[in-house]
Amino acid sequence: MTRHVLVLGAGVVGVTTAYLLNCAGHRVTVLDAANGPASGASFGNAGHLAPGFARPWATPALPFQLWRWMRGRDAAVRLACSADPAFLRWMAEALAACRPARYRTNLRNLQALALDSVAALDGILAETGITLEGGTGGALNLLSEQSAVETARRTAGAGVEILDREACVAREPGLAAADLPIAGGEFHGGDRTGDCRRFTVELAEEAKARGVDMAFGREAQSIRLCDGRAVGVDTTADPVEADAIVVALGVASSRILRGFGIRIPVLPVKGYSMTVDVCRPDLAPRATVLADRHRISVNRLGDRIRVAGIADFADRSAALPAEQTAKLVRGLEAVFPGAAQGDEPAFWCGFRPATPSGLPFIGATKIPGLFVNTGHGSIGWTLAAGSARRLCTAFEASLADGSRSQNRP
Numbered sequence: 001m002t003r004h005v006l007v008l009g010a011g012v013v014g015v016t017t018a019y020l021l022n023c024a025g026h027r028v029t030v031l032d033a034a035n036g037p038a039s040g041a042s043f044g045n046a047g048h049l050a051p052g053f054a055r056p057w058a059t060p061a062l063p064f065q066l067w068r069w070m071r072g073r074d075a076a077v078r079l080a081c082s083a084d085p086a087f088l089r090w091m092a093e094a095l096a097a098c099r100p101a102r103y104r105t106n107l108r109n110l111q112a113l114a115l116d117s118v119a120a121l122d123g124i125l126a127e128t129g130i131t132l133e134g135g136t137g138g139a140l141n142l143l144s145e146q147s148a149v150e151t152a153r154r155t156a157g158a159g160v161e162i163l164d165r166e167a168c169v170a171r172e173p174g175l176a177a178a179d180l181p182i183a184g185g186e187f188h189g190g191d192r193t194g195d196c197r198r199f200t201v202e203l204a205e206e207a208k209a210r211g212v213d214m215a216f217g218r219e220a221q222s223i224r225l226c227d228g229r230a231v232g233v234d235t236t237a238d239p240v241e242a243d244a245i246v247v248a249l250g251v252a253s254s255r256i257l258r259g260f261g262i263r264i265p266v267l268p269v270k271g272y273s274m275t276v277d278v279c280r281p282d283l284a285p286r287a288t289v290l291a292d293r294h295r296i297s298v299n300r301l302g303d304r305i306r307v308a309g310i311a312d313f314a315d316r317s318a319a320l321p322a323e324q325t326a327k328l329v330r331g332l333e334a335v336f337p338g339a340a341q342g343d344e345p346a347f348w349c350g351f352r353p354a355t356p357s358g359l360p361f362i363g364a365t366k367i368p369g370l371f372v373n374t375g376h377g378s379i380g381w382t383l384a385a386g387s388a389r390r391l392c393t394a395f396e397a398s399l400a401d402g403s404r405s406q407n408r409p
Helices: 012-023 062-070 085-096 100-128 146-155 165-171 173-177 196-209 250-258 322-335 380-406
Strands: 004-008 027-032 139-143 160-164 184-188 213-216 220-226 229-235 244-247 267-278 288-291 296-301 304-312 340-354 361-364 370-374
Touching: 004 012, 004 229, 012 027, 012 100, 012 196, 012 244, 012 370, 012 380, 027 196, 062 085, 085 267, 100 196, 100 380, 139 146, 139 165, 146 160, 146 184, 160 165, 165 173, 165 184, 196 213, 196 380, 220 250, 229 244, 244 250, 244 380, 250 340, 250 370, 267 322, 288 322, 296 322, 304 322, 322 340, 361 380, 370 380
Parallel strands: 004 027, 004 244, 027 213, 139 288, 244 370
Antiparallel strands: 139 184, 160 184, 220 229, 267 304, 267 340, 288 296, 296 304, 361 370
């Protein structure tokens, strides 16, 4: 049963959703206010496909970390007190998600989605011939203290190798010159490295070639209802009609749904990344390296290095503060000194859509014909393909339910 589906948002989540809906036989239109795909959070994505690190940020340790963050004692997280009711409610829900039982459930669900996403992404890559600019070299999480290594050894899951310092350097030779303590590391062989923006742009082109309409430069302003059902969207240009709508707008999703009594607690968390050219391949990372001392990820994207980090809950501006970008520069030089040509680094900042539990919202809403796929935090690319596949399953289920209800006496 073919339907016209309107997907709001052309980030990696929206484009992947549109592609899979098209593959399922539906007519799809993607609508985005930007002039092209991957113009928001997907643009400066770290480049780490991270099923091994798909973990909720709301852990049992979070309540003890908040005071440190608010006092500015963690270079990677900036949090300021706010009287905004939405922020306070979001934080209260996050603290509730820190309870050990809730955390374990959220962790299991997030990791299951990440593994499902790996399989779905492999299918997309095989169908389209798109390649990852990075590779399949896994991810190495550096641990600066021996106590952290021992903890990792006790708690490591299947497929995780615990390495000593020498083994870390053997896997990433550039670490031999690192200006930071390395007691050991966790190696996740199933993780990958690649350019999220490039993937999204190429998948959008593939989707377009298969018949998906890409409507850029048109912002969705409100959803149109008829007899209680979503039937289209009012935009900054002409209205767009559709049989169903998928909201995949990241941090903007809450705004467009709020008027219908649909609450999607998505908080914009500002993140930063830096991209520099490799000048010494022998000193550069081979794949993905995460450093707990600097709270950054360093990712090899062909002849470039992408450094990402910092979770800024306080700054809602589009500015690139020098103090934040300097942290990325210092972090790279500490982990892989001399590896990059740092004269002209390209900096980026954007807003990651974080939920209190760390789990995205995927599926049907209370309004017939209206669906959501949003709230993927900093691991949108990791979760995109699996989320899109689950959205498609929910959409097909809604069609089946509608057909059965129409056939009831």
